[in-house]
Amino acid sequence: MFFLRIVLMALRSLRIHPLRTVLATLGVIIGVAAVVSAMSILEGTRSEVEGRFATLGSNKLFVFPGIQRDRGRAVGNVNTLKLDDADEIARACPSVASASPQVTSASLVKFLSKNTQASVLGTSETYADINHYQVAEGRFITRDDIVGEDSVVVLGWRVKRDLFGGRPALGEVIKISGLLGSRGFRVIGVMEKKGNIGWTDVDRQVVVPVTTAMKKLYGLDAVSMILCESKSAENADIEAAKSEIKKLLRQRHRVRPGQQDDFQVQAQGEFLKQFSQMQNIFAVVLYSIAGISLVVGGIGIMNIMLVAVTERTREIGVRMAMGARRADVLRQFLIEAGIVSFLGGGLGVLLGWGMAQMLEQTTRILNTSTTTQAISWALSMATITGLVSGIYPAYKASKLDPVEALRYE
Amino acid sequence: MRRLVIRIRGLTKHYVMGDTVVRALDGVDVDVEEGEFLAITGPSGSGKSTMMHLIGCLDRPTSGTYELDGVDVSRMDDGQLAATRNSKIGFVFQTFNLIQRTSAVDNVAVPLFYARRTRVREPAMKALARVGLAARCDHTPSELSGGERQRVAIARAIVNEPRILLADEPTGNLDSKTGRQIMDIFHDLHRSGVTIILVTHEMSVALQARRIVRMRDGRILDDRPVDDALRDELMTTSLVPDSPPEPSPGPTSEGVARIPVARPVRV
């Protein structure tokens, strides 16, 4: 009750100079807005990235070609991962359940007069099972297709719709343009509607045998990734799979002891860990900026409170004459500073949230998420800033001599 | 004899300004009994306000003793002084000193607030009603006339039911008609038992008190009850040697001659 009265009293005195008060809290407003929008972006990307990793499944390992280094400098990807490597990993590593080589490229696909942009994935028959991705009509590519380097294609749900609409696609021939020219592919299957797997919208993807993609479309002699699945999602199995793959590939690529791997193996969990480490670095930078802007904001609040104390010297004298103790005066100005800053923080939250929304709307790739945790964190920091900056002005007010204060013109 | 509420002995207040010492009060002895109505007069700079500040526990004397209700105030710490001001003393100022942009009732509630009362509006409204301003309770000072502002200030001074009401030139900023309304409220409060001490330049105001203390240069010149002898004397000599200009001098100079006769002090 008593506290509420002080709050009301503080609000009343804020009403007197609304514009001046807003200007004084500009530092806090901007600081909080920056923090809230940046936190929204961080949180948005985090949940987005975690969601995408979740679609991959936690028992996945990714084998990439190594980065060639010259005196520590990366000079380019090497074409170290061969098609056979995938087969051998699946065959010789006991902890690996299956492995699927992948080459990807974006291409134009055509059927008669219709065409659409799709990502072309060259892979093996295991791809669908590893990703729990089902065929809706027809069949998926088989080992025979791969061995025969057949020109067959399985369409993603959306590609099928774009090219064929409601008409049947099975048995028709579509054209895919690769680096080696345009080529006809017979449609053998259509996949279910799935959405994203990892970062790929598989509904906009077409799948062809990996051999056909490498030799007949793009002229490649190495794969861009081998996707592996460990026996289970147990940490021990993932670790075992990882070391088995490393050992096998070093042997196959004739990497001498002491020499660096010419490939990289990463488990899904490690990606997440790296990602959150990166996020933490951003967060530290962010909080430092927040801290600095709050200090600047605090100086603004202190300044306005000093002005308020001077302007209201007589009022302070009157309050003291009416029985206000020094502690009452101190508390009044402290709370006022806290409220000014809290309200500034509130404006900052609105502004930051608006900025995050705007970014999301305009970029369309950035995901943002303004959590209540971020908001309460920002608001409490703003309030604490206000209270701290209010200490000196409030102390000054409380130390006024009642008689002098009453005489003040 | 009635109970002493104020007992002042050898009170001094010195201000050091560079290497000169201003003796704002220079050895004052005063006793005030419960329920008295006392006027303090004297030329500007004679120490009247300083005296009021000391009586009102806003300040500590340089030397001397001041007992309020038998308690030595000069030994109190800041917190005790604040509590004493809150519960025992009501202040009325020449310039009203209401808090701006704050409604009349909220202004009146200020002392209740510092008394940590939970119910505030009801006593504040009662005090406003006492000065005849209940209807204006939601008006802010800028929406009130000078006389109304001073009445709000009086309501604020009495809301905690203090023993002593201190008024430093309460009619100084008002025309004489409004001043008389304010004095009527003081008489009303006096009748209900409040001890009233007021500082004034105006003879018409001072003569309404029961006792007049005249000051000069920080000392008490004389301290006399208001009786016919004093009234006669003041008809011929000046109450205040150097009266400051009045807002409306006409009615006042008329009042000086008229009031002691036309408005005899109620006994």
Ligand SMILES: Nc1ncnc2c1ncn2[C@@H]1O[C@H](COP(=O)(O)OP(=O)(O)O)[C@@H](O)[C@H]1O
């Ligand atoms: N804070 C102060 N510092 C220095 N001198 C002061 C101060 N307060 C009052 N005085 C001096 O003390 C004397 C008495 O002042 P005051 O009590 O205000 O007189 P009055 O109210 O009778 O006009 C004056 O000479 C005034 O200048």
Ligand SMILES: [Mg+2]
């Ligand atoms: Mg004075």
